[in-house]
Amino acid sequence: MGREFNRRVSQLKSQPLLIRLLWRALSIPDAGPEISDRIVAFDAQTFQRQPVSKEAVVNEFLLLENRTAAEIARSLPEKSEGMLDPEAMDRLLIKVHCEMQRLSEEFQHGQRVAEVLDSLLQSLRDNHVRPPLRIVDIGCGTGFVIRWLTRHKSLGEDVELLGADYHPALIEEAARLAAAENLSCRFVVGNAFRLAQPATIYISTGILHHFRGPDLIDLFSQHNRESTCAFLHFDFHSSSLSPFGSWLFHKVRMREPLAIHDGVLSAVRAHTPQKLLSAARSGAPEFVSAIYGTRLWRLPIPRAFHSLVGVRPPYRSDFLSRMGRKVNVLGVIE
Amino acid sequence: MTAFLLWFLATLDGAFTGYREAAGRSALIDKRRYFRRAMIKGALFAQIAVVIAAVVVIVSIMLVTDGQDLVRAYDRAGAHMLFIYVPYAVMMLVGFLFRLIPSVDIRSITSTVIFGPFTLIRPVVAVLGLAYGIASAARPATIIPGLIVLSMMLSLETVLTFWRKQA
Numbered sequence: 301m302g303r304e305f306n307r308r309v310s311q312l313k314s315q316p317l318l319i320r321l322l323w324r325a326l327s328i329p330d331a332g333p334e335i336s337d338r339i340v341a342f343d344a345q346t347f348q349r350q351p352v353s354k355e356a357v358v359n360e361f362l363l364l365e366n367r368t369a370a371e372i373a374r375s376l377p378e379k380s381e382g383m384l385d386p387e388a389m390d391r392l393l394i395k396v397h398c399e400m401q402r403l404s405e406e407f408q409h410g411q412r413v414a415e416v417l418d419s420l421l422q423s424l425r426d427n428h429v430r431p432p433l434r435i436v437d438i439g440c441g442t443g444f445v446i447r448w449l450t451r452h453k454s455l456g457e458d459v460e461l462l463g464a465d466y467h468p469a470l471i472e473e474a475a476r477l478a479a480a481e482n483l484s485c486r487f488v489v490g491n492a493f494r495l496a497q498p499a500t501i502y503i504s505t506g507i508l509h510h511f512r513g514p515d516l517i518d519l520f521s522q523h524n525r526e527s528t529c530a531f532l533h534f535d536f537h538s539s540s541l542s543p544f545g546s547w548l549f550h551k552v553r554m555r556e557p558l559a560i561h562d563g564v565l566s567a568v569r570a571h572t573p574q575k576l577l578s579a580a581r582s583g584a585p586e587f588v589s590a591i592y593g594t595r596l597w598r599l600p601i602p603r604a605f606h607s608l609v610g611v612r613p614p615y616r617s618d619f620l621s622r623m624g625r626k627v628n629v630l631g632v633i634e
Numbered sequence: 635m636t637a638f639l640l641w642f643l644a645t646l647d648g649a650f651t652g653y654r655e656a657a658g659r660s661a662l663i664d665k666r667r668y669f670r671r672a673m674i675k676g677a678l679f680a681q682i683a684v685v686i687a688a689v690v691v692i693v694s695i696m697l698v699t700d701g702q703d704l705v706r707a708y709d710r711a712g713a714h715m716l717f718i719y720v721p722y723a724v725m726m727l728v729g730f731l732f733r734l735i736p737s738v739d740i741r742s743i744t745s746t747v748i749f750g751p752f753t754l755i756r757p758v759v760a761v762l763g764l765a766y767g768i769a770s771a772a773r774p775a776t777i778i779p780g781l782i783v784l785s786m787m788l789s790l791e792t793v794l795t796f797w798r799k800q801a
Contacts, residue, residue: 397661398658398659398660398661399658401658401661402657402658406742406745406749407738407742407745408738408741408742411738412738415738442661444661444663447663448663451663451664473661477661477662477663480662481662481663481664483663545746548750548751548754549745549750551754552750552753552754553657553658553750554658555658604742604746
C-alpha cells in the first residue's frame with residue numbers, strides 16, 4: 301500500500317500546476333484504499349464476519365494523509381470496545397450501493413453491458429456451446445446489472461443470471477429487490493469462482509481497481525476454467541479527466557460522504573488499459589483479451605467506463621463479427 | 635405572460651427537484667411510478683412557494699400608493715429573470731430531447747454535458763436571475779417576494795427530504 305501511495309503522489313506531482321491545484325481544491329484523494337474496503341471484513345474461506353477496529357481504520361487513513369477518509373471513518377458508529385457497528389455498516393453500504401445504482405442508471409450501464417454481452421452470447425450460440433449459458437456477476441453488490449438484465453429479458457431464454465458477493469447483507473438486499481419485482485435471477489454469498497456450477501461468462505462492474513499488483517493477475521488466473529468461455533469486466537477508464545468528472549457527478553448525485561469519497565477515489569485508482577491487458581494476458585493466457593470503449597465514437601474523448609473483454613480463441617471471430625460496427629464506435633485496444 | 639412563465643418554470647423546477655430528491659433512494663429496476671409520484675410531489679410543493687410569493691406581491695401592491703408603478707416594476711423584474719431562467723430551462727429541455735435518442739452514448743453525453751453540470755450550477759443561476767431582476771426593477775419592494783421564492787425553491791429538496799423522513 302505504501303508503494304502505491306508513493307507512486308500516486310509522484311504521479312500527481314508530475315501533473316501540471318493547475319491540475320495539482322484543482323486536485324487539492326476539490327479534495328480529490330490521492331490513493332487507496334477506499335473506505336468501504338476497510339469498514340467490513342470477512343474470512344476469505346468461511347465468509348465469517350470479522351470485527352473491525354474503528355481506530356485502526358482512522359489511523360490507516362491518517363497515515364496515508366487522507367484526512368477526508370479519516371473524518372468519515374471517525375464519524376461511523378461503534379458497537380462495543382471500539383469496534384465498528386456491523387449492522388450500521390451493512391445499512392450504510394446498502395445505501396451507498398443504492399446511490400451508486402443511480403449513476404449506473406443515468407449512464408445506461410445495464411444497456412451498455414447488454415450490448416456487449418449479446419454479441420458474446422451470440423458467438424457462443426454460433427459455436428454450439430451447450431445451454432444454459434450461465435452469466436455470473438463477480439462482486440455484484442445489490443445486483444443492479446443482473447436484475448436489470450433479467451428485467452429487460454434482453455439476452456434470451458437459454459441464459460441463466462447469477463450474482464455473487466462476499467457480503468451477506470448486500471446479497472440479501474439483492475434477493476429482496478429481485479423478489480419485489482418477480483425477477484428470476486439468483487444471488488449467492490460466496491466466491492464467484494468456487495460455485496458448484498461455474499460460469500460460462502464472468503462479468504463485473506467497478507471491481508478491477510480494487511485488485512492491485514499480483515492480486516489483479518490472480519483474479520484473472522481464476523477465469524481459466526474449462527467451462528468458462530469469456531469474461532467482460534467494466535471499470536473506470538483511467539485518464540487525467542476522470543477524477544474531475546467523477547468528482548462532479550459524485551458531488552451532484554451522491555448524498556453519503558463515503559459514497560462521494562469512494563466514488564472519486566475509484567476513478568483515481570483506475571488501472572490503465574495497458575495495465576489491465578497485461579494483467580489479463582498474464583493471468584488468463586487461454587483467452588484473447590482486448591479493451592473496448594476506450595474513446596467516444598472516433599473522437600479523442602475518453603469514456604467514463606471501458607470494458608475488458610476476454611474470449612476463448614475459437615469464439616473470437618464470431619464475437620467480432622457479431623459486434624460489427626460497434627467495435628469502431630467503442631474503440632478498441634488489443 | 636411573465637407571471638405565467640415564471641409560475642411554469644417554478645413548477646417545472648419543483649417537479650425535477652422532486653425527481654432529484656427521490657433518485658438514489660430506490661434500488662428497484664422499474665421506477666416509473668415512483669418517479670412520477672416524486673415529480674408530482676415536487677411540483678405541488680413548488681406551488682406553496684408560488685402562492686406565498688403571490689400573496690406577498692398582492693399585499694405589497696395593496697399597501698403602496700403607486701400600485702400601478704409597483705406592478706410594472708414586478709413585471710420588469712420578472713421579465714429580466716426570464717432572460718436568465720429561460721435559456722437554462724431550454725438547455726435542460728434540449729438535454730431531454732437528446733435523451734429520447736436510443737443510444738447509450740448520446741444519453742450518457744446528455745448527463746456529462748448537460749444534466750450533471752447544470753444541476754451543479756442551478757443555485758448560481760437562481761441567484762443570478764433574481765439579482766438581475768431586482769437590479770433592473772430598481773424598486774426595493776421587489777426584493778422581498780424574490781428572496782422568499784428563491785429561498786423556498788433552493789430549500790425545496792431539503793424540505794422534500796424532511797417530508798419523506800416524516801412520512
